[in-house]
Amino acid sequence: MLLLALDTATPAVTVALHDGTSVIASSSQVDARRHGELLLPAVHRVLAEAGLRLDAVTGIVVGVGPGPYTGLRVGLMTADTFGLALGVPVHxxxxxxGLAYAADVEGPFVVATDARRKEVYWARYADRRTRLSEPAVDRPAEIDEAVAALPAVGAGALLYPDTFADARAPENVSAAALASxxxxxxAAGEELEPPRPLYLRRPDAQVPKNYKVVTPK
Known part of the structure; x- marks a missing residue:
């Protein structure tokens, strides 16, 4: 097994290779405006670090969000393209x-990432491997009761200390954690999610409600 993992759902552009036992190479850069520019060089970098070619990869792993539309689609389209070109599954x-898996937290906790518009993408976890709720997008003040007194990881938690009083690292997801x-x-025989985006809300760019189609006479 050789998994190529990537995620662009947060400001981090992150890539990793996993050989089925451990992560053998990884790269992470934080730049919310350059996902498309940084992702492919990062893939080349981790392959070079591992001394492998892209055609050695047997599976692709991609973070499906939730995340902003523009950044998220960069990773998903790249993963789909690699999967088609190599003839390998995309998970x-x-x-x-992925953020939860990398957290150093005992017991129940929350993961929250920055959804912009003064909102967070979030979910509750029983432990690093077990999610208790579906991902959601809300204003921090609206979920005070649901997250009260729980440790929280992710950039969203760090942004809103009034709601997430016990905010901790990691701030952004790493492909190394995603791949692991x-x-x-x-290895446990579980079926992973399809590589489809979790947007949770409509994109910023929309057709105006009163838009009129003009047809030639």
Whole structure:
């Protein structure tokens, strides 16, 4: 097994290779405006670090969000393209699950990432591997009761200390954690998610309500 994992659902552009036992190479850069520019060089970098070619990869793992539309689609389209070109399966993993897996927290906790518009993408976890709720997008003040007194990881938690009083690292997801979680689930015979985006809300760019179609006479 050789998994190529990538995620662009947060400001981090992150890539890793996993050989079924451990992560053998990884790269992470934080730049919310350059996902498309940084992703492919990062893939080349981790392959070079591992001394492998792309055609050695036997599976693709991609973070499916939730995340902003523009960044998220860069990773998903790249994963789909690699899968088609190599003829290998593409596995989706919730980005929040990757953050949870990397958390050093005992007992129940929350993962929250920055959804912009003064909102967070979030979910509750029983432990690093077990999500208790579906990913959601809300204003922090609206979920005070649901997250009260729980440790929280992710950039969203760090942004809103009034709601997430016990905010902790990691801030952004790493492909290394994503790959390790996917490898663990695959080894256990679990079926991973399809590589389809979790947007949770409509994109910013929309057709105006009163838009009129003009047809030539």
């Amino acid at each position: 989706g993993v919730c980005t929040l699950d 979680l996917a490898a663990e689930r695959l």
